[in-house]
Amino acid sequence: MHPPAKRSLHIARSVTEALEARARLGDNAEFFAGGTWIMRADRREEFEDRHYISIGGIEALAGILISKDDVVIGASTSHAELAAALTEVAGFRALQVAAEKSANPAIRNLATVGGNICTGGFAAADLVPALLCLSASLEFSGADGLERVPLETFLKTRSAVLPGRILTRMIVPRRPRRSAHARLPLKKAGDYPVAIVSASFALGENGAVEDAVIAVGSVEHSARRWTALETAIRGLRPTSADVVALAKETAGEFQGRDGVEAPGWYRVKVLPELARRAFEDLAERKV
């Protein structure tokens, strides 16, 4: 049995205090938001000594602002708060469903949006593909000031952006689009979805797809866009059968990751069915 790690907690009352603590305590220090990922460190066999800097009580990271142009989400917003705030917001169904269906009620009350995005090595995050399909940007605060980065860029450059910076808020533009989120949880997979498809479509007056942003989570090590399917669907008025056929043709661009809960090939195989479910949900709704 591994000896218990030494862990200490530091409470930060402001973003500045949290950044100062991180600079002082060094690379063994980690921000602690809802703690739902951190509390499982032992299960992941991460036994290093850690300093945790609690950021959950920082007012500047709280709250959701909904305006006609965008939705600005504080990083310490819980999944439950986000799901409740978005029920009536047109075009945001992908994010609302992602927040409402992830994990279980107890975890949703604690787990934060910032933690979902910033957790390293967490491929199955529900909010990430949902925010990706809505073209979200992220705002980080660091010693060098504030920096705004599109989520899509962050996912490719995470290790250059994160150490020593705090994610403060997500900015999601409001556009005339419909969106949906389809996830496949398996009993065998325990807590996390095996594969996720989040999609947002802008439809023309004739019902044709003018633009599509389709994101896939949990299949590879990081969520990313399904660009071949986005291109194939543009300009069409697809039926469910068309979506499945195009998804089967283009799913080969993904290299599924093997995991205890599902082999990589299976994660790729279920994508056309998830694309169908997302498309049908999106097509059924007026917003």
Ligand SMILES: Cc1cc2nc3c(=O)[nH]c(=O)nc-3n(C[C@H](O)[C@H](O)[C@H](O)COP(=O)(O)OP(=O)(O)OC[C@H]3O[C@@H](n4cnc5c(N)ncnc54)[C@H](O)[C@@H]3O)c2cc1C
């Ligand atoms: C039983 C269970 C089931 C789950 N099921 C799902 C699921 O179905 N779908 C899903 O998406 N997730 C699921 N999760 C994971 C959970 O949603 C994530 O653990 C959660 O979103 C992380 O948020 P947190 O606030 O708890 O992060 P924490 O555990 O506090 O932190 C996680 C990491 O993120 C960093 N971090 C947190 N906030 C910030 C910030 N603002 N700036 C910079 N770094 C930050 C921390 O330093 C740490 O490295 C599940 C978790 C559990 C325990």
